[in-house]
Amino acid sequence: MFGKKNDPMTKFDVPPAMDANEAARIAFDHDLPLSKHHFVEGEHPVVRIEHLMKTFDGETQVLRDVNLNVWNGEIVVVLGPSGSGKSTMLRCINLLETPTAGHILIDDGEITGKSSKEVGIIRRDLGMVFQSFNLFPHLTAKENVMIGQTKVLKKSKEEAEAEAIKQLTAVGLADRADYKPPQLSGGQQQRVAIARAVAMHPKVLLFDEPTSALDPELVRDVLGVMRELALHGDMTMIVVTHEMGFARDVGDRVVFMEGGVVVEQGLPEDVFDNPQHERTKQFLGSIK
Amino acid sequence: MSLRKRSERRGAVAIVTTLMLALSLAMPTSALALTTNKATARPNEDGGSSVIGGLDTRLTWEGTVEEGEEVTEVTLMLPDDGTFDGATTKITVLDGLKRAKLEGEAVANGSQLTVTFKEPATAGYLLRLEVEGMRFPSEGGDIVVSGSYVNQAGEQTLADSKPIKTIANTPLQALVAQLDEAPWVQAWNSNPFLGMFFKPQLLATAFATLVPGWLLCLLIVVIAYPFAIVLGLVFALMKISKHRLLRFISTLYINVLRGTPLFLQIYIMFFGLPMMNINIDNNVLGVIVIAINASAYLAEIFRAGIQSIPQGQYEAASSLGMNYFQTMFSIILPQTIRRVIPTVTSDFITSYKDTSLLSSVGVMELMMFAKNLTSVSGNMTPYVAAAIFYLVVTLPLIKVVSIVEERIANSERGGGPRPKGKNAAKAAEASNGAKLSGLAVHAQALDDEHAYDSAMGQMTPSYASEV
Numbered sequence: 001m002f003g004k005k006n007d008p009m010t011k012f013d014v015p016p017a018m019d020a021n022e023a024a025r026i027a028f029d030h031d032l033p034l035s036k037h038h039f040v041e042g043e044h045p046v047v048r049i050e051h052l053m054k055t056f057d058g059e060t061q062v063l064r065d066v067n068l069n070v071w072n073g074e075i076v077v078v079l080g081p082s083g084s085g086k087s088t089m090l091r092c093i094n095l096l097e098t099p100t101a102g103h104i105l106i107d108d109g110e111i112t113g114k115s116s117k118e119v120g121i122i123r124r125d126l127g128m129v130f131q132s133f134n135l136f137p138h139l140t141a142k143e144n145v146m147i148g149q150t151k152v153l154k155k156s157k158e159e160a161e162a163e164a165i166k167q168l169t170a171v172g173l174a175d176r177a178d179y180k181p182p183q184l185s186g187g188q189q190q191r192v193a194i195a196r197a198v199a200m201h202p203k204v205l206l207f208d209e210p211t212s213a214l215d216p217e218l219v220r221d222v223l224g225v226m227r228e229l230a231l232h233g234d235m236t237m238i239v240v241t242h243e244m245g246f247a248r249d250v251g252d253r254v255v256f257m258e259g260g261v262v263v264e265q266g267l268p269e270d271v272f273d274n275p276q277h278e279r280t281k282q283f284l285g286s287i288k
Numbered sequence: 289m290s291l292r293k294r295s296e297r298r299g300a301v302a303i304v305t306t307l308m309l310a311l312s313l314a315m316p317t318s319a320l321a322l323t324t325n326k327a328t329a330r331p332n333e334d335g336g337s338s339v340i341g342g343l344d345t346r347l348t349w350e351g352t353v354e355e356g357e358e359v360t361e362v363t364l365m366l367p368d369d370g371t372f373d374g375a376t377t378k379i380t381v382l383d384g385l386k387r388a389k390l391e392g393e394a395v396a397n398g399s400q401l402t403v404t405f406k407e408p409a410t411a412g413y414l415l416r417l418e419v420e421g422m423r424f425p426s427e428g429g430d431i432v433v434s435g436s437y438v439n440q441a442g443e444q445t446l447a448d449s450k451p452i453k454t455i456a457n458t459p460l461q462a463l464v465a466q467l468d469e470a471p472w473v474q475a476w477n478s479n480p481f482l483g484m485f486f487k488p489q490l491l492a493t494a495f496a497t498l499v500p501g502w503l504l505c506l507l508i509v510v511i512a513y514p515f516a517i518v519l520g521l522v523f524a525l526m527k528i529s530k531h532r533l534l535r536f537i538s539t540l541y542i543n544v545l546r547g548t549p550l551f552l553q554i555y556i557m558f559f560g561l562p563m564m565n566i567n568i569d570n571n572v573l574g575v576i577v578i579a580i581n582a583s584a585y586l587a588e589i590f591r592a593g594i595q596s597i598p599q600g601q602y603e604a605a606s607s608l609g610m611n612y613f614q615t616m617f618s619i620i621l622p623q624t625i626r627r628v629i630p631t632v633t634s635d636f637i638t639s640y641k642d643t644s645l646l647s648s649v650g651v652m653e654l655m656m657f658a659k660n661l662t663s664v665s666g667n668m669t670p671y672v673a674a675a676i677f678y679l680v681v682t683l684p685l686i687k688v689v690s691i692v693e694e695r696i697a698n699s700e701r702g703g704g705p706r707p708k709g710k711n712a713a714k715a716a717e718a719s720n721g722a723k724l725s726g727l728a729v730h731a732q733a734l735d736d737e738h739a740y741d742s743a744m745g746q747m748t749p750s751y752a753s754e755v
Contacts, residue, residue: 096603117611124609134604137700138622140707148608151618178707182700193604200608 007111031185034266035253037074044108045069045234046203047093054260055089062088064260067104070204070238077228077247079238080257080282086240089257090206093238094126095119107203108150121208124152131209135181135188141168141192142177145199153200160199167195171225187218191225198229207239207286219243226250244284256280302637322359325350325414327433327449329424332520333461336493336664342426342457343370343465347419349449351469359630361438362415362446363402372396380416381409388413400435408440427743429457438670460496464489489553494661494673500676501657505643508571508653512579513636519579520586525616538587545584551645558649574646574653582639589631593624626696644678654678735738 032039052225054063062085070076078086086283091097095111098100111122118266135144145164149155170173171191173184181189190210197205210263211219223246229235230250241247247254248268255265256277264277275281331337332345332447339345353359366372377394380387390413392405402420409415424431430451437446467473467489477483526538545553559566559578597620605615647655654674661670 038517043457064482120606120611123607126607128604130600130607132600134600136600136601136604136619136623138626147618148610151614152609180699182702183703183706196608268491283461 001089010214018081032071033069033253034270035071035074037071037252037269039071043071046107047132047238048103048105048108049089049093051091051105052092052104053100053102054085054092054097058257061258063092063099063102066260066262068234068255068262068265072160072203072236073234075237075239075250075252076255077253077257078238078252078257079242079244079247080263084257085260086257087208090128090208090238092242093204094123094128094206096128119153120152124200125203126190127200127205128212129190129197129207131212132212133181133186133193133198135189135193137181140178140180141184141188142194144192145196147201148196163199164195167199168192170198170228171195185218186214187221188271190214190218190222194225194229196223198233198235202235204236204238207237207241209240209242211241211243216260244272256283258283290412301709315751320359321354321444322362322415322437322439322446323354324433324447324449325352327451327452329431332465333455334562339424339452339454340383340457340461341424341431341454342427343461344421344423347417347422347433347452348421349417350538351415352445352569353409353411353413355411358410359403359413359415359437360408360440361416362403362435363437364403364417364419364433364435364446364606366399366433367425367431368399369427370399370400370423372419372422373398375401375419375703376402377401377422378418378420379403380418381405382414383412392563394419409461414665424452424454428454430454441686443579460492463492467492475671478673485666485668485672487667490661490665490667490669491673494658494670495676497661498654498657498670498677501654501674504571504651504653505640506681507649508574508578508643508646509636509640511519512575512582515575515579516586516639517632519583521621522588523583523587524590527587528594541582542587544737546588550577550581551648552742553577554621554649569651570651574643574651576644578639581642582635585638586632589628589635590624593628593631596627597623630696633685633689633692637685637692640681641678647657700716 015287020264047068048068049068052066055062057060062083064085066089068089070075078089080086088097090169092099093106095114099112102112106122106125109117109122114122133196135141136147139147142161145167146157146160149160149163150157153160165174168177173188173195176184176188176192181192184192194210210226211222214222223243226237226239226246229249230237239246239251242252251268253265254268254271256263256271256275256279258279262280263273264275264280271280272284275284326351327347329348330346331340332343333340347364351362351590364372373396375396377396379392379394381392382388388406388409390409392403394401394403394417399624401422402415403417431454432451433449436448437444473488476488513742523538523541526534527542529535529538554577557573558570561573601619601623602615605619610618643651643653644655646653646657646732650656654677658670658674662668
């Protein structure tokens with residue numbers, strides 16, 4: 001199946017007749033961003049960010065005016081130089097940062113300005129994978145995947161355990177289920193963290209530079225897992241990363257951020273091969 | 289000796305006494321009677337003032353010869369197991385303040401001592417028998433010295449002495465007696481330092497005597513500590529709370545308790561509460577003071593421990609949708625506890641030692657017992673024994689602290705025992721089951737055609753080479 005990757009449309013089986021041109025036409029007709037994703041007519045975005053602003057300590061303005069829509073099942077890769085606000089945007093979606101102004105809607109529901117109790121319920125729909133894994137070191141890999149299910153989703157221990165084993169198998173770590181995080185490599189830890197997020201079956205999975213803290217040889221394991229998830233799950237993913245290969249390969253859409261705003265977005269091949277904005281050109285030039 | 293045997297003997301003694309009484313009543317001269325002035329025994333307890341049965345001591349018996357009497361023989365009798373065997377008897381006969389020239393001979397025969405005078409002792413004479421090296425019955429009790437005497441009219445019953453309080457001879461007292469005799473102990477004690485700080489007899493006595501105090505120390509700290517932990521945790525959570533008032537209360541509590549000596553806190557509680565007509569049992573109050581004092585230190589330990597947990601742990605927990613209490617009790621505190629175990633154990637050691645301060649207000653703990661024993665014996669050895677009692681608890685705990693510290697450091701480096709192989713096999717089996725049941729969403733994606741080697745736990749996507 002990896003052989004088919006050069007033809008981006010083959011992974012969308014429904015409808016089978018859909019091709020790149022038609023997707024582009026629908027996107028154009030409905031004023032949707034260009035994406036490899038198959039849009040269903042009349043569908044609302046699962047994440048809608050409108051005029052999002054975030055200021056730290058009342059002076060450092062990290063997000064100026066971010067507008068971004070993410071559709072169900074779409075893999076959006078967010079690129080940008082450090083300090084461009086991409087991580088902050090992601091953390092705002094998860095309400096780990098409180099937006100200073102603007103709106104974020106998940107499934108058409110406003111999530112800003114909610115009480116801490118409501119925030120807890122909102123966060124169940126938003127899985128997060130952190131740069132530094134943030135596994136719970138006192139729990140085994142399996143327990144890490146179970147704890148959210150038992151404590152938050154109130155699943156039975158057996159149910160949660162079955163789900164944990166399933167997800168750990170999916171990330172290739174079934175044989176490490178009883179290991180504690182410090183006994184695992186960075187790559188393995190991050191894969192457990194992905195399993196932990198996926199086990200909650202969130203509407204949207206947020207990846208905050210998931211491979212930045214890893215040794216190069218471990219990066220591909222994690223990217224492999226994310227790739228599997230993107231290609232075979234029906235998960236909506238927003239991935240902040242510096243992995244250009246991943247963005248190009250797996251991303252349905254690439255979003256380029258700079259200075260707290262979305263500068264450019266579109267099909268990965270368009271953005272990479274034919275960037276429109278000067279900053280995008282500069283950034284991609286410096287990467288190459 | 290069995291109880292039955294003893295009661296039989298008592299019965300026999302009673303019969304003999306009754307017979308003798310009957311005999312003496314039959315005598316016409318029974319009006320004349322040798323009076324028993326006193327019967328006392330020298331204390332033979334090391335570092336104490338008791339008379340111990342079964343150990344050598346000195347019995348002093350005094351009697352006055354009445355008008356018209358001529359006493360030729362005095363027999364002292366001890367109950368049951370008392371023995372005069374091997375004793376040396378000093379016979380003193382006083383005529384007023386003068387020593388009368390009256391010789392006598394003492395013959396010991398088990399619990400009987402017969403003193404025969406060469407010439408009869410006449411009226412007004414004071415007979416004093418000092419029996420050195422005799423032993424009272426080893427089971428202790430109130431011992432009455434009875435007996436008989438012979439005057440010109442024949443054998444008469446001697447009036448019973450006032451009871452002499454004796455205590456049972458325990459193995460400890462036997463040991464002390466043995467040590468007293470041992471030549472090496474005498475040589476040891478002749479050294480001023482060893483004799484003052486490590487006197488073997490006192491060490492043995494102190495070990496036995498201090499046990500109740502030691503147990504009270506342990507009891508106080510063991511009861512106080514769980515309360516201190518709960519209280520400390522509450523104040524720690526208050527101190528990191530968002531609410532200013534809670535933070536203020538907690539800071540005040542912690543700083544006042546940590547900023548004043550425990551000694552002062554003890555005085556305030558022990559003397560202040562009774563003045564407010566609040567009367568609490570001393571031991572309970574001791575527990576309360578130690579618990580409150582320790583809670584302030586524990587609050588700081590817990591606060592530091594909680595704050596040492598990286599922010600990422602909170603973020604990971606809340607990104608799973610956990611609320612404050614779930615995050616605290618499932619994620620943060622379990623990790624905190626691991627980290628603070630060494631510090632908390634050190635604090636426990638401190639609290640255990642701090643119970644010694646309670647001796648100043650009359651709690652009968654270890655130091656109190658040691659102090660009492662030292663003031664009786666005039667020797668420092670009981671304090672050394674108390675030190676050993678403290679160390680018996682603290683040294684192993686200090687060792688525990690260093691072992692736990694090492695293990696925590698090791699496990700944070702990723703060391704420590706790995707799960708056994710069979711668990712991994714079980715997990716793999718379970719995952720197979722999950723796959724077969726068709727539950728797995730992307731487990732299906734990991735079919736054989738994919739380069740996925742579950743045994744290696746490695747995933748090798750081909751595209752990675754193109755990155």
